[in-house]
Amino acid sequence: FLLGEIAQNPEAVARFNNEARNAFKIQSEHVCRVMDVGVEAGMPFMVMEFLEGGDLSQLLEQRGALPVEEAVDYVLQGLEAIAQAHALGIVHRDLKPANLFLHRRQDGSQLIKVLDFGIAKANNPLGEASGGHGLTSTKSMLGSPLYMSPEQLRSAKNVDARADIWALGVILYE
Numbered sequence: 041f042l043l044g045e046i047a048q049n050p051e052a053v054a055r056f057n058n059e060a061r062n063a064f065k066i067q068s069e070h071v072c073r074v075m076d077v078g079v080e081a082g083m084p085f086m087v088m089e090f091l092e093g094g095d096l097s098q099l100l101e102q103r104g105a106l107p108v109e110e111a112v113d114y115v116l117q118g119l120e121a122i123a124q125a126h127a128l129g130i131v132h133r134d135l136k137p138a139n140l141f142l143h144r145r146q147d148g149s150q151l152i153k154v155l156d157f158g159i160a161k162a163n164n165p166l167g168e169a170s171g172g173h174g175l176t177s178t179k180s181m182l183g184s185p186l187y188m189s190p191e192q193l194r195s196a197k198n199v200d201a202r203a204d205i206w207a208l209g210v211i212l213y214e
Contacts, residue, residue, distance in 0.1 A: 114142070131203060
């Protein structure tokens with residue numbers, strides 16, 4: 041639920057709806073599934089699959105740098121989700137370890153799930169803005185600066201898929 045003052049903020053509600061729309065479009069085992077979206081008693085809500093585990097930032101904090109094979113596996117799983125997003129014209133714009141969730145499946149195996157498509161930029165196949173326009177003003181900075189490409193630092197509104205690839209490269213380096 042978006043509660044309190046946040047639910048009264050039109051920009052926050054627009055970002056919330058943008059996240060739901062974008063996550064719903066991407067049918068990947070590596071993206072948290074959105075099952076329902078709506079408004080109840082004036083409060084926007086989103087029902088997502090239940091995930092067990094923790095995010096990659098927590099894992100890095102606990103263990104420090106990961107073995108190369110493990111780090112590459114996690115980033116490759118994230119790339120699968122982002123490749124599907126890019127094929128749909130969706131640029132995430134806020135990839136960071138905290139948005140890569142390490143979900144523990146019932147059999148004990150682990151699976152990366154990309155979270156938080158709230159500031160994603162959606163383009164149509166011709167590259168013209170379609171969904172999410174109006175959420176990024178020319179002067180606003182969206183994303184996590186440590187993981188942003190130089191182009192995104194200059195203008196989040198004009199980034200393309202390369203910004204996500206940059207961020208995943210930074211995550212892999214970290």
